[in-house]
Amino acid sequence: MKEKKENKVDFRSQCPVSSALDIVGDKWTLLVIRDLCFFGKRTFTQFSESDEKIATNILADRLKKLEQRGIVTKAKEKGNRKTVVYAITEKGLDLIPVMTEYILWADKYLHHHIADKAKLFAESLRKNKELVIRGIASDLKKKDSISTNG
Numbered sequence: 345m346k347e348k349k350e351n352k353v354d355f356r357s358q359c360p361v362s363s364a365l366d367i368v369g370d371k372w373t374l375l376v377i378r379d380l381c382f383f384g385k386r387t388f389t390q391f392s393e394s395d396e397k398i399a400t401n402i403l404a405d406r407l408k409k410l411e412q413r414g415i416v417t418k419a420k421e422k423g424n425r426k427t428v429v430y431a432i433t434e435k436g437l438d439l440i441p442v443m444t445e446y447i448l449w450a451d452k453y454l455h456h457h458i459a460d461k462a463k464l465f466a467e468s469l470r471k472n473k474e475l476v477i478r479g480i481a482s483d484l485k486k487k488d489s490i491s492t493n494g
Contacts, residue, residue: 353366353367353413354366367413367415368415368439370406372396372398372402372403372406373406373409373410374439374443374446375394375396375398376391376398376403376406376407376410376416377410377415377416377432377436377439377443378443379391379394380416380430380431380432380436380484381432381436381437381439381440381443381480381484382443382465382480384487386429386430386431387421387427387428387429387430388400388403388404388407388428391403391407391430407430410430410436411430413435414433414435415432415433415435415436415439416430416431416432416433416436417430417431417433418430418431419431431484431487431488432484432488437481437484437485440477440480440481441473441477444469444473444476444477447462447465447466447469448466448469448470448473450462450466451463451466
């Protein structure tokens, strides 16, 4: 019987910035997390339809790594056992403040390039970031029944 190979992260150093980037610092990982947290995407097909046009082999790899690292979970959809759905874990929810800082930075320095909807979201973050983050996390917890041991 084959043993399940654990996807270990080879950290480049003991620097916390470098170590975090070893897990979520590639071109696609945070976009998958963004789609889960901010756009309500849950299935492979939904992720693959994002504007950034991620290749399906890369998407499959990122979803697998996120699951192995405890950032997302996957399960069969209730009512349609053929469809796999992904959900964010508590560990993944803790990335929301990081992502909101990216949004605020982009709104400040790339404002001419971001969508109006993103500008409105950035404005709500500037008004009360903690409340917005708590609201997003609360909605995701209710929707996905997230456990605190994710």
